[in-house]
Amino acid sequence: MTTINLKVNGKLIAYKGESRTHLGDFLRESLGLTGTHLGCEHGVCGACTVEINGSPARTCIQFVAACADYEIRTIEDFNDDEVMQQLREAFSQEHALQCGFCTPGMLITARDMILRLPGLTGDADEERIRTELAGNLCRCTGYQGIVKAIQSVLRLRAMQGKNDY
Numbered sequence: 001m002t003t004i005n006l007k008v009n010g011k012l013i014a015y016k017g018e019s020r021t022h023l024g025d026f027l028r029e030s031l032g033l034t035g036t037h038l039g040c041e042h043g044v045c046g047a048c049t050v051e052i053n054g055s056p057a058r059t060c061i062q063f064v065a066a067c068a069d070y071e072i073r074t075i076e077d078f079n080d081d082e083v084m085q086q087l088r089e090a091f092s093q094e095h096a097l098q099c100g101f102c103t104p105g106m107l108i109t110a111r112d113m114i115l116r117l118p119g120l121t122g123d124a125d126e127e128r129i130r131t132e133l134a135g136n137l138c139r140c141t142g143y144q145g146i147v148k149a150i151q152s153v154l155r156l157r158a159m160q161g162k163n164d165y
């Protein structure tokens, strides 16, 4: 048994449980945050991606017990986030999802990409976008719509003067 404190979506949470419980199970089963999806549970598909201490990370290969004092943000915490709202709209417009299983993890990776690499140009850097998305697998869309959605948000933010091209 392990006891630690961590923050999840801004709330201080006390974890008392098995040392081998992974963060994905804890978020879903103990906290009811089922927006975090679990696919492969081997660190391959990226469906379980959340933000850990400000960066995207997989929850299926992260023990909760190793998250003492960490700050976790799940997809549920991004409802009021401007970039996430732009991405959600763009995903819908560009048909960037079908079953939606990969989508929460994909959105968290895409948001990070947009904030971290604001100089990306929508058309010129498709290859970089695809490389950045390599850790998030989608079995439905063929990725074209996802790439287009990310490009359209980059363009929108550039027009808004929020990303410097």
Ligand code: FES
Pocket (backbone or CB within 6 Å): 037, 038, 039, 040, 041, 042, 043, 044, 045, 046, 047, 048, 049, 058, 059, 060, 061
């Ligand atoms: S469920 Fe975590 S990477 Fe696939």
Ligand code: FES
Pocket (backbone or CB within 6 Å): 096, 097, 098, 099, 100, 101, 102, 103, 137, 138, 139, 140, 141
């Ligand atoms: S939309 Fe089905 S896995 Fe991506």
